[in-house]
Amino acid sequence: MGQRRLPDRVALGTMHGKETVIAPPLSGLGIAVVRADLDTDRFGTFAGDVPRAGDMRAAARAKALAAASLTGLGVGLASEGAYGPHPTTPFLPFGRELLLWHDTQSGHEIIETLTDSQPNFEHETVQDPAAADGFLRRIGFPGTAVIVQSAAGAAPIAKGVTGRDALDGAIRAAQQASGTALLQTDMRAHLNPRRMAMIGDLALRLAKRLATPCPACNAPGFGHLRSLPGLPCGDCGTETGLIAADLQGCTLCGHETRIPSKGSADPAHCPRCNP
Ligand SMILES: [Zn+2]
Ligand SMILES: [Zn+2]
Structure with missing residues (x-):
């Protein structure tokens, strides 16, 4: 009994370039990744201007289903990340990443997850543009982009900032609004190379798992549950x-x-x- 066939093409819901790291491992299994031009921001944003509906798994599933439906393909793929304080050492940052494969015909869902205890996830409050230098060095600006807000929870003044002039202008605009500027690493994958690398790791794990058939039913994707x-x-x-x-x-x-x-x-x- 050969392994149950994997699809030739799967849909990936992303507008943040994740196909660059997800497609190569899957192509090794003969699976082409088709990018679905999905407005993934409507499923929630890191900047918090659009709240995420449900948990990471539900959010990834919604994107995977939308990608499958948009492309007419049977399998949708989506990744989701969550960043915040470390669960046991709250002053350190911590990240969780999830990659979800959803077969719309069978409902078969394969999920890979990983945690990152050294994510490029930082924020800092500054009073003027010159005070941002240390923060920018730490996060690897402009390779990693910045979000500028006037205060936590406020709508971003600028997102995805990779130019120093634009950054300084946004800091001054925040200052005028509230007296200070809150700077944050942009966590969107194409603007945060560390996060993109984590998603690449997840894609490698998913490919390895898809190549592992279930010993009972021969379906692809046998592996770690918990x-x-x-x-x-x-x-x-x-x-x-x-x-x-x-x-x-x-x-x-x-x-x-x-x-x-x-x-x-x-x-x-x-x-x-x-x-
Ligand atoms: Zn004992
Ligand atoms: Zn099985």
């Missing part, structure tokens, strides 16, 4: 929060395999030995 905690303590055997197994599965037929972690947990992580 990590299961509960690795037993090496001293007393109590379940700890460490990963006990990798749950791999097929999202078409539901077949799942547990790959147990090796060894046992250091008692330092044990709620009984080290409460």
Whole structure:
């Protein structure tokens, strides 16, 4: 039994050039990525002027479905990112990225995710253009673009700024409006090379996963679903929060395999030995 056929063409909903990193890994599987000229901003923006509807998965699914419908292709593809404070170290930035494959005929959905603990996601408040120099150096301006607001939550005065004159003008306009300018890294993929590289990593993972057939039904895309905690303590055997197994599965037929972690947990992580 050969692997169930992958489509020749899939639709990618993007207006931020993501095809440049998503298409190459998929072309290795004989899949051409067709860019759907979708106004993805209507599904939510990083600048916050359009709120995102639902969670990352729902937002990516909406874009993938719109891309499939726009192109008439059976499979839609979309990526979604979310950036904010680190979950355990709130003064550090943290990013999550998701790439979703949705087969509109079968409903089969394959999702790859990754986290970035060193994203190019920063903001700074400045009083005048000259004060922006340090921030601009840190973020790699103009390779990474800037968003200028008069205050957090205000409509951006300028987005995607990659020219110093335009930036200085926007800073002065913000100053006139509120007395200060809030600068942020633009997180749109074509304006943030770090983020684009993360999406490229996700595309590589997706390609590898698509090349892995389900051992039960032969559908493409068998792979990691989630990590299961509960690795037993090496001293007393109590379940700890460490990963006990990798749950791999097929999202078409539901077949799942547990790959147990090796060894046992250091008692330092044990709620009984080290409460
Ligand atoms: Zn299966
Ligand atoms: Zn223990």
